[in-house]
Amino acid sequence: MKFTEAKLEQVFIDLLQEEGFQYISGDQIDRSEEDVLIKEDIRAFLKKQYSKDGITDSEIDGIIRELEKLPASDLYETNKTVMRKVSDGFLLKREDHKLKDLYIRLIDFEGLTKEDAVSQTSELSVAADGKEKYQIHADQNIYKFVNQFEIQGYEKRIPDGILFINGLPFVVFELKSAIRENTNIHDAYIQLTTRYKRDIPELFKYNAFCIISDGVNTKAGSFFAPYDYFYAWRSAPDRQMLNKDGFDGMKSLISGMLNKNDLRNIIRHFIYVPDVSKKEEKILCRYPQYYGALKLFSNIKQHQRPDGDGKGGTYFGATGCGKSYTMLFLTRLLMKSKFFTSPTIVLITDRTDLDDQLSGQFTNAKAFIGDNVVESVESRADLRQKLQGRNSGGVFLTTIHKFTEDTELLTDRNNVICISDEAHRSQTNLDQKVRITENGVSKRYGFAKYLHDSLPNATYVGFTGTPVDATLDVFGEWWMPIP
Structure with missing residues (x-):
């Protein structure tokens, strides 16, 4: 017509x-x-x-x-x-x-x-x-x-x-x-x-x-x-x-x-709208980002520990669907929510280049997020220091590879939300791996195991373009945006 x-x-x-x-x-x-x-x-x-x-x-x-x-x-x-x-x-x-x-x-x-x-x-x-x-x-x-x-x-x-x-x-x-x-x-x-x-x-x-x-x-x-x-x-x-x-x-x-x-x-x-921009940037959400962030927000509320299982949900989105903005919108929802009363957000990637990309975006969004503490984490010890004495708030960005075989507790708070990018790869390896070498039997876990042991009461959310069974096992039910 x-x-x-x-x-x-x-x-x-x-x-x-x-x-x-x-x-x-x-x-x-x-x-x-x-x-x-x-x-x-x-x-x-x-x-x-x-x-x-x-x-x-x-x-x-x-x-x-x-x-x-x-x-x-x-x-x-x-x-x-x-x-x-x-x-x-x-x-x-x-x-x-x-x-x-x-x-x-x-x-x-x-x-x-x-x-x-x-x-x-x-x-x-x-x-x-x-x-x-x-x-x-x-x-x-x-x-x-x-x-x-x-x-x-x-x-x-x-x-x-x-x-x-x-x-x-x-x-x-x-x-x-x-x-x-x-x-x-x-x-x-x-x-x-x-x-x-x-x-x-x-x-x-x-x-x-x-x-x-x-x-x-x-x-x-x-x-x-x-x-x-x-x-x-x-x-x-x-x-x-x-x-x-x-x-x-x-x-x-x-x-x-x-x-x-x-x-x-x-x-x-x-x-x-970024805190500082050389260009006139103002990002209006697209509908997959809108419905996806709301769905994950609702799912995190339902599955938050101690009453829930800590599986906040899986967002399945192909390259170019604007996952980083969906993460940003979700982070604002969480930070502004009366229900969560200023949680601590830990954003985890499995590659340094992704960490740099997210860090650049999130550290330039402090006013939008509503928290002045938005920082990249240099090491596991650095994250432990930043979390010590903190009962709420803060957004911290890191890579999964910084969670090496140090099993010391980072925090047992349940108002911690871990948002994982590329959740189909190294962030789902919770199982023990056994290798036989010249020196005998070697037993070790993947990075994700140490992450979960370090933040045992956190709620975990996964973003991925290639979900596998292990992704759903770790992060829970999936939601796929339709472009």
Whole structure:
């Protein structure tokens, strides 16, 4: 099915309304054309969210001013600053200096996990014995999808659609009709990243990601990414149907990526911006990375010792599927989780070049991970020293070969998560090997045996492109992303 741009726009409006987004035309919003924020929504959300803290109107106006004064001239750095404020929150100094600083979130992220009490209602969850289990949290955010939103920048522009949460324009849509000659989805990308970037950069200070579509193909990507890094999205029930396009592709992206829970989760945990970058790097997860990290996170919770068997799961992904980013997203999930309360992560590879690659990526992601201790380990003794006296936190990168036949305990804590890359090779050799030599019988174990003996209560997660039976025996059930 092919659409005119007007019909394509209406399809997106209808599908987003099905997801619970309020549709409103931009000409119905009381604002100056230079404004890209819906300030009344920001004020309404913050006033309600922090009413018990006595937040004042002038304090809210101060938050808005701080956002507006961030320069669009340095768009990448400003977008990085905004995304960190959104995903991690920030402290507000109170007008009344007797009051403690107030921790502000511009999006209500509560209810995304069970420990946050998942629900769209505000009732209590009651167990069969009549006892209250936990307080269910209602989604307090204000969601709007807006078209005809005229923006006066260096030139006047009207994006095809903008998705606002609490008055901030997080997702920008650009649509082109496939029935128009010499027009395709790539033209939508050029419109966003060239013309809009030049004429209305203020809009993209707050952008989480963009959606482009020509009715045949619908893709999502970072505003700073090359066109080749815009991808389709498959919702959880649709992952087996690889060739979906047209209306089905649009519906799959909207139901799988833009439903309120997954959208909030992606904005909070699945958009990575390096601490320092010579290029304008901003990585939006692809759907295999998203579902894979969530699956492993859930599996680790279920299998964590002492109640579980320590087998956190196996991620089976071919070369080029972005395993290192999946590891990074999983690490953030673990570090930010209320359930794990800042675990210690040990990342293990079986080759020095892989260790160097992961070290470079992870040590440049301290803000994203949420821990300033992200370090490469020089030796087993070095790791022991780093773990001594540490009860939580820290990300340590090493190679399996550093676990030689030193069987001394490193730590018996159960809040240690070991994430192994290339888990089909030297990281599964737990069995004893017997060799007959001129000097008699030699008995020794593989590196993995000494690793497990050194961290007996850790939970182990494996990433591999070539799973074997031993991989599943060591790391547990496998999950395969479908590209």
